[in-house]
Every structure is written in C-alpha cells, then in structure tokens.
Amino acid sequence: MTRNINGNYYMDRTCQDLRLSDVTKRYLIRFYDILDEMVDNMTCAELNDSVSHNFIVQMISHHQAAIQMSENILQYTTNLPLQTIAQNIIATQTQSIADMEKALDPCATCYCNEETELYLYQRRFQQISQIMFAEMKAAPAVNDVNQNFIREMIPHHIGAIRLAENALCFNICPQLKPILQSIIATQTVGIQEMEALLRCL
Secondary structure, three states: OEEOOOOOEEOOOOHHHHOOOHHHHHHHHHHHHHHHHHHHHHHOOOOOOOHHHHHHHHHHHHHHHHHHHHHHHHOOOOOHHHHHHHHHHHHHHHHHHHHHHHHHHHHHHHOOOOHHHHHHHHHHHHHHHHHHHHHHHOOOOOOOHHHHHHHHHHHHHHHHHHHHHHHOOOOOOOOOHHHHHHHHHHHHHHHHHHHHHHHHO
C-alpha cells in the first residue's frame, strides 16, 4: 500500500491489486482512513501524570476505531457469523467507552503516578502500539472483505489485550481495573472466534 496526497492508502498498480473488486477497494479505503485516524488520535492524546487517565484517553480512540471498522465490514459482509462478531465488537466496545468515560474524572484526579512509573508505562504502551499499527497496516489484502477484516482486527484485539495488561502492572484507580479485565476477557474470546472463522473461509 502507498499513501496518496490526501494521506489515504491506495493499492499499487500490481497484477494482484488489479484483481481486487471495487467493493474490496471501497472497504479497504475506509479501513485505512479509520486506521490513520486511530493512529493519530492515540499518538496525539493529551497525557498527564496519571497512568489511569492516559490509558483511558488513548484506549477510547482505540475502541472507537474498532466500532467504525466493524460498521464498515457490516456494510459489505453477508457472512452471518462475521456479522455477529462485528455486532458484538460494537456492543462491547461501546459499553467499554461509556465505562471509561465515567471513570475518567475520578481516575485522573485521585490516582497520580511517579515519573518513573509514567515513563515505564508509556514506553511499553508505545512499543505495543507501534507493533499493532504495523501489523494492521501490513495485513494482507485479498479479494475477500471477510478475511481482510479478520486479519486486520486480530492484531487490533491483541494490542488492546497487551495494553490492558500493561496498565495492570502499575498503580491505577480501582474503577479502571474491572474495565481492563473485561477488555482482556472479551477480546480474547473475540480473537478465538475470529481465528476459528478464518480457518473456515
């Protein structure tokens, strides 16, 4: 994939890309738009001296992207199990965003971290995020939007699990801990469901 002047990705003029249908190309263009926005929002989020606050403001953008990517695939897929997976992503991550927004103010004001903790947390956050961004961008594009979505969403889910596990290593507010545990549990199940479906496609 190569960026055009508007910052979007487009398919190189190779024989493989010429075999992609217009539907697949429209799906991929929207996916890369969402991915670009997620990367920008997570990278440019306004951070402070609270690991809890920093996780929330960056993870909300991560969840919003998953919702938009799921809405994107629902416009194109006729695969019923994948429709269920996408609908579950929308439901669980919409609820998770609401829970994080509710916890944001108390977590940010009551739980500050020392500079060393903040540095170690953010360094690991950046390492996990960069791997996730790279794997999502490098997901192979084939003429099957169902396979494309799964190969793009699995590293997205893996990233969320690793980011949540990272936050749990530090002093965070009690309201955030069950949210992190829910992210780990629901997205582990989501990965298993997507991997099983991908083997059938």
